[in-house]
Every structure is written in C-alpha cells, then in structure tokens.
Amino acid sequence: MATARQQPQWVRPESAPGVQLPPLRIYNSLTRQKNDFVPVDSKGKKVTWYACGPTVYDDSHLGHARNYISTDIIRRIMKDYFKFDVTFVMNITDVDDKIILRGREQHLFRQFTEKHTKLDDTVVSTAHAAFDHYMKKNLPLIPADTAPAEYLTEVTRAYSRVTAGRALEGDGPPGDHEAKIKMHIKTASSAAEALQLAKATGIVIPLDQFYAKSEDTLVKYLDSLYGMSIDASDHTVFTKLTKQFEHRFFEDMGALNMLYPDVLTRVTEFGPQIVDFVVKIVKNGFAYATTDGDVYFDIQAFENGGLPYARLEPWNRGNKALQADGEGALTAKSSKKRSEADFAVWKHSKPGEPSWPSPWGPGRPGWHIECSVMASETLGKTMDIHSGGIDLAFPHHDNELAQSEAYWSEPAHNCSKHGGSQWVNYFMHMGHLSIQGFKMSKSLKNFTTVREVLSRGDWTPRGLRVVFLLGGWKEGVEVTDELVKAGLAWEDKVQNFMLKAKDLDMSAIVTNGSSETNTEHKNDTLREKLTQAQKTMDEALCDSFNTPVAMRTISDLISEYNSLPPANLNRETVLDTARWVTKIVTIFGLDGIADPNDTSRIGWTGVEIPSPAQPYIYPLSHLRDEVRKQARSTDISYTNIKNLAVHTSPTTIKPTEESEPYAKAFTHFQDSVKSLAEEEAPAKDLLGLCDQLRDTHLWNLGIYLEDREPPLGAMIRPVDKQLVLARNEKEEREKSKLEAKVKREAEEAEKKRQADERAKVSHLDMFKTSGEYSVWDGEGLPLKDREGVEVSKAKGKKLRKDWERQKKLHEAWVKAQEGGGV
Template sequence: MATTATTRQMPAWHPPKGPRAGVKLPPLKIYNSLTRQKDAFVPADEEGKVVTWYTCGPTVYDDAHLGHARNYVSTDVLRRIMQDYFGFQVKFVMNITDVDDKIILRGRQQHLLGKLRAEHAQVDEFVLSTTKAGFDQYIKKNLPLLPADIKPENYGAEVDKAYKSVLEGKTLDGDNEPAGDKEAKIKMHITTAAGAAEALLIASKSSKIDAADFFDKAENVLLPYLDSLHGSDIDANDHSVFTSLTQKFEKRFFEDMEALNVRYPDVLTRVTEFVPQIVTFIEQIVANGFAYATPDGSVYFDIEAFEKAGHDYARLEPWNRNDKSLQADGEGSLTNKNTVKRNDSDFALWKASKAGEPAWPSPWGPGRPGWHIECSVMASEVLGKEIDLHSGGVDLRFPHHDNELAQSTAYWSKGGPSVLWTNYFIHTGHLSIQGLKMSKSLKNFTTVRSALSRGEYTQRSLRVAFLMGAWQEGIEITEELLKTTASWEDKLNNFFLKSIDVARHPTKPEGSTEAGDKQLLGALDKAKADLDAALCDSFNTPAAMRAISDLVSEFNVTKGVSDEAVLTTARWITRIVTILGLDAEGDLKDASRIAWSGIDIPASAQPYVYPVSQLRDEVRQQARSGSLDYESISQAAQRTKPSAAGGGGDDESAARYEAVLSQFKTDVQKLAGDRAPAKDLLVLCDQLRDTHLWNLGVYLEDRDGPLHAMVRPVDRALLAARAERESAAAAKREAKAKREAEEAERRRLLEEKARLSHLDMFRTAEFSEWDENGLPTKDAKGEEVAKSKKKKLVKDWERQKKLHEEWKAKQGS
C-alpha cells in the first residue's frame, strides 16, 4: 500500500490564477483548512467579482438544534460580509441530504410505528407484549449492566445500582476523570428506557391508559425493535416512506433558519434529485481508474490507486486517515459489513441497497449514493470544476470533505494534471454546553424553535453570542458568555435609543462644541479602520464587535456633540450591524436608516405616549423647580392631544394607550385646580412612568434637564434591573420586618418577666421555705440554702425588684 499521508510531503497550495490584471481585490485573508493558515482570498472569476460557494446543508430527519444554529448562523455571517461588506457577487449553493443511513432508519422506523399506532388505537395485549420485547432488546443492546430479565417495576432501583457512578456525574469506571460523551450516551439510554418502563408500569396498573401518552413514552424503544422485525419488508421503490419524513423536516429547517435571519441559499439541491448525475459521475471515476465495483453491486473509491497516480488523500486531516471509528461513521450504520473491499479505508461511492432500503437503478445494480459523493456531484454540477469556497462544520473535515476532495479530484483530473476543485475550505467550530458537544445522537440538544419560543434566546442575542467567538473555533454556552452578550446588546440598544431621540427631537444641545464633534467623528474613523482590519483578518468578528462597542463607549463619554455627528455615527453602526445580520428588517439600500428594529415602542402607542410624555416633562420640571404655575400646567394638559405620528396596530391596543393619556390629563388638571403641592404632582408623574406605561410595555427614562424623558420599550435589561431593585427592596423590607419582630418579641418577653413580682419569683418547687421578702432559705430537700448560692439569688432578686417596680410605675402612669 502507498505510504500514509502522515509521512508524505503535502503538495504546496497555490492561490488560484484569479482575476485579470488591473482588478483590485480587498486585502482579505481567510483561514483555509487546506493549508491550516490564513491565505489571501483570490476568487477564480477573472473579473474578481463572482464568488462561488458550496456549503453542506442539513440531513433532514429531525429538528435543527443550537449546534446547527452555530454552523448556519456563522456561515451566514461570513456570506453577508463577503457580499455586503466586500461587495462580492456570491453564488451560494446548499444541499439537502434527503437520503442517507440515518434518514433510511428514521423514515422506516417512523413508518412502522405509525402503522402500529393506526392498527391499535388502544393499548392492547399485542402492544404491551411488543413494547416489553422492545424494552428488553433495548436494554440488552444499550444498558448491558442491567439484568437481562429486568422488570419495569424494578428498573429504577437496578439502574441506581448498575450505573451509580454515571448518575453521579462520574465516568462509568468511577475514576476521577471527567464524564464525557460515553457517559452522556448512557444517560440518554437510561432516560429512553425509563420512559418505556413507566409506560409499561402504568399499563399494568390500569386498563384505561391513554394510547397517545403510552406510545410517546415507549416510542424510542419501539422504533428499533419494530425495524428489526419488519424493516426489511419495506418496498425499496416506495421512496415516499422516506421523503414524507425529509420533506417535513426540510420545511421546518428553513422555518428555523428564517427565524434566525439566515438567508436562503441562491441554489438549493437535493440528493434524490441528482441520482442520475451521481451515477454518471461515479462511472467517470471508475473509468479514470480510481474506483471499483464489488460483487454485491457497490462501488468503492480506490485510495491506493489515487495516491499511486500522484494525488494526495486526506489533505484536510491527514492525521485521522487511519481512524477506524471516523471511517466507520462516514460509511454509515447500514453499510454491508461483508463487502469485499481492496482496502479497509476505501469508502463507498455507491451502496447496493439491501432489503428495506430505497433503491435507484445503476450499471452495478439497484442501489443508492454513498454519503460523500452527493456533495461532489451537486457542487460540480452547479459550480463546475473550480469552486472558491466550501464550508461546513468542523466535524465534516474528515472523512466527509476529505473524501469529497478526493472524489472530485479523481473525476475532474481525467488523466491530466491534478485539479484541486475547491480552493478554500472553511469549517465552523462546534457549540457545546457544559463541555459536551451538542449532538442529535446524544439527544443533549436544544432545538432552535424551542429555544426561541421559550425566550431563552432571541434571534439577535443568539447571533451576538456567536459573533463574540471566532467562527472557526468552538464556542461554549456559559453564564459569562450570556452576560457578555446581554451587555453588548443592551449597550447598543441604549445607543440606538438616544440616536432615535436625537432624530425625533432635532436640537443643538447646549454646550455643543466643535471639539465634541471632532472627538466623536475621530472615534468613528478609528472604528471604521479597526472593523475593516478585523473583517479582512479572516472575518475576525470578536474584534469587529469590540470596535463597535468601543465606538459606543466613546460616544457615551463625549460631551457637546451635535445632532449630525450623533446621526452620522448611528448610520454607520446601523449599516454594520445590518451586514452582520443583527437586524432582520435592516435595509442596506436605505442610507439614512438608524437603529435596528425592535428598538422603538409599538406603532399603536406612539400617537399617545409621546404627547403624554411631553406633558409629563413639563409638569415634572415645574414641580422640581419649586416654582409652580398651576394655570400653565392646566393649559398644557388641555392642549395635549394624540399626535398624527405613528399609528397602526389594533384598536384594542391603541385604546389602552389612549386611556392612559386621557387619565393623566384629567389627573393633572385636577391637581392643578386643587393647587396641590409639588410632591403630589411628582407622585403622579412617577405613577405614569412606573405603573401605567410600564404595564403597557413602555418606559420613560428620566434625564437631567433640559433633556426630556427618553421613551423606550420595556426590554429584558429593564425587566432584569427592575426585578433586581424589587428583590433588593423586598429583602430590605424583610430584614426590617425581621428586626421589628425580634424587637417586639424581646419587649414582650421583657414585659412578661417584669410582671412577675420579686416577692414571688423564687416560690417554685426548687425550694421549700422562704423569708418575708420571698428569698429562699431551704431547698426542696429541706436543707439550708448555701451562702454562695444565696448571694447569687439576692442579686437576681434585686434586679427583678427594680424591673417589677419600674413596670408597676408605668402601669400607674
């Protein structure tokens, strides 16, 4: 066999020929997985304008999770920067994998489970026996430390014994090493089997179990069991068994991407729509001498022949080329293990379909495409033999992209000089939570739609979190990252709110100076240069985010800035955050736009909130000045009417804001008529801000005069700040109440003690005789009280006498 790639010299990578002379390109460098360094980006287009880009899309058999979001959002950010910042005409192609081992298994299993549910509307004996058999099979395969004859009622206790260390967060061996994917998978299996055990236990105690609930709990043990029984009976030509699954989840995938503001691809390809082209492509590789058919009707790529011809295999991850587990994962779980391959590392281009698997005709017999060949064919069909960019998650480097590269080189070379096919490979890092990669196979994922619907993240906050990390590196969701994300977003929110306020109330602030404008605009020029350098440096978004943040910080401390300087800064920041995809409603064609969407109050609120805020400003300023003109306040209330600005929304929501405006006017006029003190007017102003408008999702942020209150929506930051204040106030009240209660109890006990007369305080069973003052002379046994003890008793008696006489005096008074 040829010498392994780990010991061979990898041929030097050269940038493509690129555009004709005189075409100027931006000084962009991209981290290239082919060279494992940052290479100057040179598109193959001779005009230097068009960039061809192929990205590996999803395998659609389940909902997208946050790990997918990390990949597709980060890729979308890079695509937007290439297109909207650097000005390239990007032709972006994405594939949909709608046939592979996972889809075949899932589609087949769901089909069989659906059939069982349709035929058994009630949980009858057949369903129970089938579920118990599936439960036993699942445990035998996935939880071998449990007894083979385990009963559902004993499941929990047996798991606690057999997998105690795993449940405690340790490794299966119980050593001090941190738990990893192996233990996470065991926990997943424990949970899966627990659901089935619970369903069987409930069914054993009641005949009226809800069928839907039963099947939901038992589903994941039924699926593999039903497939083991009937999977091979599925008609290979009935592709609807599988496409019904893939069509559903393809639709849901793009709904999720839209919710994340990820742009739709320019060209979308599906494997099942390219099978004839895949067959032709494989035929050419065989004809070029780089693939061979096996007796079962499969076709394999011949790595040895490929390398003997002078080509290089596993260019992306040469150190993993002999990793059996990665190779097996790349081949899929349904691969025929009995196929006679020339070398164990050769990979499938075409798989002979076994019973129960979808099949298409080919010169080698009925079969289906291998995983890797699909991308080579679809990318080549749409983009040709030289592609600028190819992207995907970091886990695709080997074997998927390395095999793609080998196949495509084998196809396009055709006996001539080696063709690289893709000039730049870019791979996004993983997302992890608590150190574990988010994975469907581990079932430790949070789906995109559940994360957004539960309010854990917003479209913007998730994207901000990803922008805070380098796209090619892994990112871990931590409390620190979430705080950093929220802080950055809040900082921009406040800046945009101030900018909107300046645009809405154009004035030249008192003290505005040329020096203030020079300082801010100088900071703007620096931010532009810093951001450009960051984006040219392989899309360094963390540095880009710092450049934006630093500019806002400079704005916050700069005094005497004119409106135009503020708006110029706001327009630039708006353009950049739109390029980064942080505003789903952003419009780069509108050069005058400031702020991202969602920063203003609802349109239905504007005609009422701005007038009532203006009236409140006037009332509040007079009340704080100490010089009240009740007549002018009353007239201001009479003049205040809904404005024509804004509008929209439903009548019901508008009516609520109108009611607040009307009531505040009435209350102002009443207090002015009663010539109420300033404090009453200030209380009214605070009620409008803290209760009436707050409850409608609007907050008035008071500022030092002469600035008016800034109108803003109640967002997460305000809610959190208010919750923190209220929590602190509640804790303060609780502490005060506790002190008062303790003091009251102390006084009660003291008074109760003071009520007792010193003459009676020792008349207890402890003693048997006393003198005329009630002092004990003999103890309970009739013996004389010792002098030392009597001395102490006298002191106690004197203290009680004083206490009791003081109490009597108070009672008399």
C-alpha cells in the first residue's frame, strides 16, 4: 500500500524504435529534475499540451504576462526550433467562487447606481454602512464605530507597524498578510475620503467620483445584503462579466504577441461532461457524495489504491491555508467530509450561485475538476505537457492529477495495483513575477495591468518579453532597475547590430551589388564564432529551454562582430549571422507575427524603414553620402556633384500615394544639389543642405540618417523612441546652453551699464551728493562731515584713493564720449 509521503512515481516515456528525437531535457515538476522529453506520439512529432488559462473577472496584470509569455516562448521553441507538431489547449475559467462573487457584486452595484442617480442621504448612509462593514471584516483593530474623519488617525494607531513596512507582529519580514492589510487600508481610505467630501460644508463631490471612491466597499456590503437573493438561474449575471474580460484578455495577449491557443475551452461549455466525470470517479470509489449535495474526493481511498497524492508538492499537503484557498471563498466548512483534506469536486449551489443539474441536485463544479475534464476531453488519457504558474502546483494541479488518475483508473476495490495510466508526463510551472519582494496578485490589488503599462509606454511588448527571456522560465522574476536596464541594453545591442546588417544588405542592392566590405578572407573569424554560437544555442535550448544562456549567446556573438574592424568582415558572413539572429529572436516571439521559417529575413520590426520609402530613401542617402564626400574634399568637383544628382534615380518607376512624401523629399534634394552645383556654392552650403535633409525633411518622415566615419555612409534607420529621447536631450542641452549664454551676456551688460553709470559721476562732485559731508576743498575732497567735525587724516587718505580711482574712470568715460564711444 502506498503511503502519503512516498517518493513521487513517474513512468519514463520510451520512444518508438527508429524515432529520432532532439536531445531535449525538460525540468519536470513531477520528478523535480530534468527528464528526457519523449512525446506520447509513436512517431515523436505530435505534442499535446494543456495550459491553465485565466480566471476572467478582471484585467490581466504583469504577473499574468510573466506566466503566459514564458509559456508562449517555450511553445514557440517547441514548434519552430524543435519542429514538434504542438496541439496547445488553453482553458478559460468562466465560473468559480471569485467570478460568482465579482459577478454578483457588479450586478448589484449596477442596480444600485442605476436606481440612485443623486448623491442623497440614502446613498451616503448606505456608503457609510458599507464603510463600517468593510472595516469590521477586514481591519478588526480599528473600532467599528470609527468616523471617516478619524479613520487615518486610527490606522496610524492600530497599523503603524504595517504602514511603516514591518510585520504586524514579531520581528520577521512583512508578507502577504501585511500586503492584504495595506490593500484594505487603501480601500477603506478611499471610502472615508468620499464620505468626508460628501458631508463637508461647501464641498460638492460629483456622484460618479463618489461611487468610484466607494465602490470597493459598497459592492461587498450590497452582496452581504442581497447576494443570495438574486436570480442565479440567469447566468448573464455572471457571463456579462466573463465575456467582457475574456475579450480584454485576448486583446492584451495579442498586444503581447501571444500565439492564440489551438483549442480554447470554457468551463461553462463542459457542464454535462463535468457531471459525467464526477460520476465515474464516484463509481471508481475515489469520491463520495454527502447528503447536502456536495461530492468530495476521497484522498484516503486514492492512496489505498496505490496512487500517491500531492505528487508535485508533497510538503504542502497539510497546508490548511492553501487547502482553504483551493476550496474557494464561498465554500462553507463541512462536517460531512471524511477527512479535512478531502476537496470538493462538485458543490451544491446555494442561493445566489449558478447551477447545473446533477445526480446530487443543482450544483456547480469544484475549481480543480474543470481542468481535469477539459484536458481529458480534448487530449485524452495521457498528455505530454501540463503547465501553469507555480502557485497552481498545490493544490490545483495536485488535485487535478489525483482526480484525473482516479477517473482513468480501475475501481478502488480492485486496488492491489495501479490500474490507470500516467495522466501527465511533464508538468511545467512558471515562476512568479514580484515587485519589491511581493508576488503580483489580483487578490492583493498590488498589480499593474498589461494595458496600463503598454499605453503609458512603461514597457513595450518586445521589452517585456526580453526581460522574461533573460530569466529562467521556472525561476521567479523580481522587477528591479537593474533588470530593466539589462533588458534595454540587450535590446539596443541587437537593434544596432540589425541596423548595421540591414544597411549592409540594402546598400549593396542600391549600389548594384557592390560593397566596400571585403568578401574573401583566409581567416573568417566571425564565421567561426557563428558556428560556435549555433552549437551553444542548441545546447541551451535542449537544456530545458535555457533562455538566459540563449540570450547571452546572441549578445556574445554580436560583441564579437563589434570587436572586428570592418575591413576584416566578410559581407556574406555578416548577413548570415544577421539572418540566424533574426531567426532565433523571431522564434522567441520578439518580432510580431513574422515567420521564423523565412530564412532570408534580416532584422525585426523597427529596423526597416517603410516599404514605400525604400526605393527613394536608399538612393537618396547614397547621393547625400557622395555630396558630403565631395564637399569635404580639398578640391570640390562641381561637375561630379551635378552628374551624381542627375544620374541618381529611385529604384522604382511606379510611385504610389504612400510613396509620394518620400518621392518629394528625393526630388527636392536632387534639385537643390543641382542648383548649388551650378552656382558653385561653397562647401558649407552643400553640407548645410545635407544636414537639413537629415535633421528636418527625413526626420519629419520618421527616418533618420546616422552619419558614420568614412568610408562608411550614413546608416538608414526609422526614428524610434530612443532617437527621439536623444534628440530631445540634445535640444534641452543646447537650450540650456543658450539660456546660460543669454543670462551671462545680460549679467555682463548689466555690470557694464552699472560701471558706466558710476563712471559718469565726476570726481569733483562724487562726495558732494552723498549727504555725509558739509565742507569740501577745491578738488571736491571732504574736509568736514555733516556734523561739522573735521575729517581725520586716515579717513582723508582713504577718500583720496577713492577720489583718484573715480578720476581715472570719469576721465576715461569722458574720452570715450568724445571719441564716439558709448
């Protein structure tokens, strides 16, 4: 008989004779080590994969993005690098305790706001009752009768340790408990502020703002009053919420360049199948029904049948907090369970909860059973991969595994041996995303949504994916300034390399295949580095999708390229390197919907200028390069410049509406060059024309020419965020310099004006206007002060020195006036 603590059992899949598989090893949560990957498919090509999808009651946050992007990266590697035929199934949880609660709350809040369209006494008194109700339930250290005006004072008194970033009790670090307290403090603070504004003399808060600040407390209170009285047979109470957020989820995932699932399942579409699944588990002797209509999984019977429970995280099987979270917020404690650890596979529906018919009465699925059923229905008795966030390992995935193997096993009374099959061969769990040490979570409300960060420009889809690629898929990711900088540095490095490679490729096309880069070498160093990088990349991806090493491999290869002088580079090797890098980053999902099988591509989105621009801008840039070269030479040939302008033409003869702005820029520059050449204008005018094309005409079209040292011509690139920031910073520096110069000149002019004003005063009169003296000699030097006291000898010497200085200044000023000076 198996024991609860036995070592997890895992049946090693064997490949069929003659099947050639890549040497891929995957870290498997079932064995807690890396295992050779062998698909169930006898031919070794088809791979079945079930991924736990979202519970759709709110917008997706960056924690979700971490899970789903990492999953998407591995899926793409399996499909496009290892060439497996992957069937990827994702579920949508559109009914569970959280959705029922949120759906009811939103339904009741909507009814309340539609009925109460003025900020009257009823609205305020209801909001006040909601505020009291919320504090009593969630902030018990604050007196229940605390007035909104006294709320912050009481928070400081009761929860100062938490608000100061410490644990509520003891010397340990703060955790999720403290994070939840902070969330509740913030929620109640918002409601208290609304109530104070509503009652303050002379202050009127708009109704929509009052509701916005009070909503999170109001919904809980309204649900406590009326939640069980709504007509839950009307499933639109809940589906209105889930359809909205399912749509928004896939909008967000599309924005993040996620591949859409091959198969999408929803819990509400599998009601009959879930009932049948539970019936069979009961029939097999691994579950039991209670008199109140609940059905519980029998862990003891399961283990008596030789089937170990909690194979993924056996150390958590006694964790009551996780068990309670797995049961859901609406599940009441039952004394009818045979064991406290037994979990619900079917729940009788209480008033205010949606229901489906079953042999045990109206009810709804337990949280874990839904995935067991949907995965089994779509993928069968055994699947290759099951994935999700690490927080799902226990109890969700452990319970899924137990239920499913109970379903596929022989009845418990024939339990002398394992009668079923291994339901999942490889469990993969993605690490958490955390900020300031805390897991990002909807329940903690410490999250930033995907659409927020994308709309604000905090992240780009590519930048976010780069950061996740730099970390291992199963390790946690802590968002730090260093990590953000590392991601930006990697992306910029690859971007610059692709720009150079794309420029090399396009320049050769524009100049009819000629290139200044050597094409023959006895020792092609870059080719050797490329070969080694390809080998290292293969080893990294075979090593459980080791993307940190893969990303470092790309970076190191580009560093090798950057370290080699242009004269030592083989053009074809550079282009082959760029094509390989392009292929890998495309496989990683860093380039939109680009096809990773297109081996001719170079670069990713953002490297190329628009297609309609290319026939005009590449020859235009080449002409500009030649004009600059001539203008910088010691012997300018205006005939050559004119001939260059005359014989340079676009690489297309079919202008379009989209290409018209670029055609105009081409013609304007061409005509201007001809005109200056005919005038034999000075070199500075030719160079100024080239700068104007770069800094104004093409910049305004979203194109930048990055000038380089000869013999290299300008590199053509789109104007991107970094270029705009760099230009803005340069303009700010120049503006600051100009402002400093103007200020300095103004100060100097003021000093000169004041000096001139002083110099205008004659030395003969300088002491007669101050009022300090009453008698002077013939030169205007003071003899007595205003009181009639004679000036001392020492004082007289000092006054004489001042008089002599002023005499020189005044005589110089007079002379300047006579000479026409200012």
